[in-house]
Amino acid sequence: MKVLTKILFFFLIAVALYSDAVMKGQFLNVDYLNQVWTLKGGVSLTTTKYMLQTQQMIYFKKEKRFFANGGIFIELLEENRKIWGESLEKRNEVQFFQGNPLRLVDKNGEREIKAQTLEVRGKEKNGKLMTFNQNVNILEKNSIIFADQVIYNEKTGDIQLIGNSSIQKPEDKIKITGSNIDYNEKTKISIFKNTPVAIERKKSLIKGDKGQYDEQDDLISLEGNVFFQEEKREIQAQKMHSEKNEDEKIFYFSEQITLKEGDFHGSCDAVEYFEKQDIVNLKGNVDLKDDKKDLYIESSVVSFDKKADMTYFLGEVYIKQKDKIITGSLGNYDKQKSIIIVKGNPSYRKGKDFAKAEKIILNTETNEVEMIGGFKGQFQFNKEKDKETNQNGEKDGFKN
Amino acid sequence: MKKKIFVSFFLFFSSCSQPEIPAGSPDHLVQEINNNFQSESYGYFSYNGIEKEVLLKSKKVFYNDKNSRFELEDMAGKIKSGEDYIFLMAKKGYYKISEKNFEFYEKVKFVIENKYLIEGFYFLWDSREKFIKGKEEDTVFIKDNEGVLVTGTNFISTISQKQFNLQNSVIQIPEKMAEDEGFN
Numbered sequence: 133m134k135v136l137t138k139i140l141f142f143f144l145i146a147v148a149l150y151s152d153a154v155m156k157g158q159f160l161n162v163d164y165l166n167q168v169w170t171l172k173g174g175v176s177l178t179t180t181k182y183m184l185q186t187q188q189m190i191y192f193k194k195e196k197r198f199f200a201n202g203g204i205f206i207e208l209l210e211e212n213r214k215i216w217g218e219s220l221e222k223r224n225e226v227q228f229f230q231g232n233p234l235r236l237v238d239k240n241g242e243r244e245i246k247a248q249t250l251e252v253r254g255k256e257k258n259g260k261l262m263t264f265n266q267n268v269n270i271l272e273k274n275s276i277i278f279a280d281q282v283i284y285n286e287k288t289g290d291i292q293l294i295g296n297s298s299i300q301k302p303e304d305k306i307k308i309t310g311s312n313i314d315y316n317e318k319t320k321i322s323i324f325k326n327t328p329v330a331i332e333r334k335k336s337l338i339k340g341d342k343g344q345y346d347e348q349d350d351l352i353s354l355e356g357n358v359f360f361q362e363e364k365r366e367i368q369a370q371k372m373h374s375e376k377n378e379d380e381k382i383f384y385f386s387e388q389i390t391l392k393e394g395d396f397h398g399s400c401d402a403v404e405y406f407e408k409q410d411i412v413n414l415k416g417n418v419d420l421k422d423d424k425k426d427l428y429i430e431s432s433v434v435s436f437d438k439k440a441d442m443t444y445f446l447g448e449v450y451i452k453q454k455d456k457i458i459t460g461s462l463g464n465y466d467k468q469k470s471i472i473i474v475k476g477n478p479s480y481r482k483g484k485d486f487a488k489a490e491k492i493i494l495n496t497e498t499n500e501v502e503m504i505g506g507f508k509g510q511f512q513f514n515k516e517k518d519k520e521t522n523q524n525g526e527k528d529g530f531k532n
Numbered sequence: 533m534k535k536k537i538f539v540s541f542f543l544f545f546s547s548c549s550q551p552e553i554p555a556g557s558p559d560h561l562v563q564e565i566n567n568n569f570q571s572e573s574y575g576y577f578s579y580n581g582i583e584k585e586v587l588l589k590s591k592k593v594f595y596n597d598k599n600s601r602f603e604l605e606d607m608a609g610k611i612k613s614g615e616d617y618i619f620l621m622a623k624k625g626y627y628k629i630s631e632k633n634f635e636f637y638e639k640v641k642f643v644i645e646n647k648y649l650i651e652g653f654y655f656l657w658d659s660r661e662k663f664i665k666g667k668e669e670d671t672v673f674i675k676d677n678e679g680v681l682v683t684g685t686n687f688i689s690t691i692s693q694k695q696f697n698l699q700n701s702v703i704q705i706p707e708k709m710a711e712d713e714g715f716n
Contacts (some may be wrong), residue, residue, distance in 0.1 A: 153710035158683060160701035163647050165694035171701065180707065181716050196714045224714050 151274060153179040157189070159488070162478040175200070184220070186252035194512045197223035204229070213238035215250070217239035227252040233267065246452055247282070260289025276300040279313070301347070307332040320347035329354070337361040340372065349376050358385065360405075365412070366392040381407040393436050396420040399432070410438040425496050427451040431463075442457070443468050449474060454499055457481045458492050470497040485511045558649040558677045559640055565619045568608035575642075585612040585659065586634065590624065602627040607636075611657060611664075612641045613691045618664065619643045632659050644696070646691060649675045652687065672698065679706045 146337040162343025169191040177184040177200075182364060187202030200501045208215070217231030229250040236245040248266035257463035262284040266465030270277035270291075280295025293299070293313040300321060308322055315322045322345040331338040331345060331352060341356025353373040360367040360383070371386035385403035401416025414420075416433040421428050432447020437446035443465040445451075451472060463474030471493055479494040480501055493502040501507075539574075556564075568589055581589035604625040611618040623638030634657040641651045642664070652672040657664045666672050666687035674682035684698030710716050 139694075152707050153705040153715045155701075155705070158699060158704070160682070160698040161695060162648075162682075162697075163693075163695045164647065169703075177715070193713070196712075198715070224712060313646040469586055499667050522620055 133213045153177065181209055183209070194297070195223070197221065212240065225254055225430060239272070239414045243270065246518065259285050262287055274301055274303045289316050291315040291317055321345065322347065336363055338497070349380065350374060360385065364394050379408065383407065393424045395424060412436040426454050427496055443467065451494060453496060455482055456494070456501055458494055458497065458501070460492065471495055471516060555676065556649065558643045560646055561621065561643050561649055562619045562646060565608045565610070565621060590625065600629055613644065616645060633657065634659070647677055650687070662692050663688055678709055679711065682705065
């Protein structure tokens with residue numbers, strides 16, 4: 133066993149010392165007038181940096197370039213990268229591969245790239261620039277990248293996706309679609325420079341004109357015509373970014389906000405969305421409308437708690453349904469029961485009728501109002517109206 | 533002991549992976565042949581024909597009556613190849629009158645285009661078709677003046693087309709040249 137180990141050791145040393153480039157082929161033709169060398173049949177080229185196998189290789193000595201075709205396989209030793217294709221042209225520091233498709237595998241077999249052509253420029257120390265063209269498909273662990281063209285800088289890790297592009301992370305349920313995406317494989321950040329982008333993330337669709345996505349922390353920052361959509365939720369804004377707080381993800385929206393939340397639609401100055409808790413907070417000049425119920429709400433702050441199916445109002449609360457107006461400083465809306473309870477010095481108004489109570493309850497289905505505790509009010513009774521309301525079964529309740 | 537084992541293994545693997553390097557260089561061989569032509573110890577044999585295409589000198593020349601051929605030993609020669617010459621050295625050379633071909637045996641070395649030094653056991657110069665070729669199974673060694681080494685079998689060079697062909701070829705390019713020529 134020891135002897136075998138020694139043999140292997142010495143063999144490796146001998147191989148390491150042997151560092152010339154070696155070409156082999158079944159048939160060699162040397163045109164020494166034009167300095168063109170042609171190798172055919174089981175051609176191989178082994179250098180210190182790579183090993184190439186092909187069926188034909190033409191070496192244009194004067195021009196210091198060679199062309200290999202008829203099916204090529206190249207193994208780049210330093211990069212631990214393998215490429216299969218139809219042809220390779222190598223001139224100085226430029227290598228041009230073609231295939232249908234050509235296939236590149238690296239990162240210990242964990243990444244596969246397919247494209248029609250590949251151009252490699254530069255040397256290792258400056259970072260090789262690899263340009264993949266036509267139907268580029270990068271498959272790596274938990275990600276699939278598509279683009280018309282991909283420019284990859286190995287040293288910086290920059291991957292520029294050009295044309296119709298997408299980055300998909302099936303396990304994380306993320307798909308980013310855009311026309312030009314700058315992705316960095318080291319920082320795992322995608323940048324969208326003035327190119328509209330759509331991010332499908334779990335159950336949400338997020339769009340914007342520019343911004344970035346941090347894959348590691350799953351954080352998004354977008355600007356310009358931001359559109360956020362989830363089931364029964366739509367938010368439009370000019371800016372959006374997300375933050376991470378322990379295991380909670382918070383989305384912040386600002387500028388020119390309009391939104392739909394369940395049956396409501398409206399606007400406000402800012403939105404905070406706590407994804408895990410499924411809570412949406414609307415802040416500053418909130419106005420909401422439920423057209424089906426002819427319900428209009430203004431408040432300084434509105435909080436939708438979707439898990440509890442409750443909506444909370446805080447600040448200057450103004451609620452109007454049909455001709456009834458209720459104001460107060462806080463309230464809540466139980467959607468299951470169709471009841472809005474307003475507290476904090478609440479008041480009721482309907483035409484010239486006016487009342488105050490400790491708590492005012494509006495039934496949004498029946499438009500009935502109930503006032504509880506400390507009732508004070510002023511009502512104008514109208515015989516015709518009373519008759520009409522009694523016939524309709526509508527009646528406001530007062531409890532002291 | 534370890535040193536010996538290392539050296540022997542190194543030599544063994546080196547010899548396995550590299551072709552045998554022909555001694556000298558194309559320039560040296562041309563120089564040597566030119567010197568031989570000036571040397572008085574070389575007898576003169578010429579097959580000039582009309583074109584004066586072959587000029588040979590050797591230390592021994594005799595006519596083998598049985599085989600109807602001239603036999604030369606320890607010879608040097610020049611074969612006209614377009615504007616240039618093929619410079620050639622061999623231990624033995626035969627000229628068969630009937631076939632008008634030259635056969636060269638043992639330690640045959642020749643230079644074409646002042647660039648490629650070719651070495652092998654046997655080569656034949658066909659003066660009518662203007663080609664020089666080795667035996668099909670014989671390994672030929674080629675070295676150019678940039679240090680490229682080529683080995684292969686079934687060598688043939690058609691002088692008029694300024695080409696040569698080999699089979700089962702192995703080309704070894706020095707690392708520096710591989711770097712300069714864009715292989716790396």
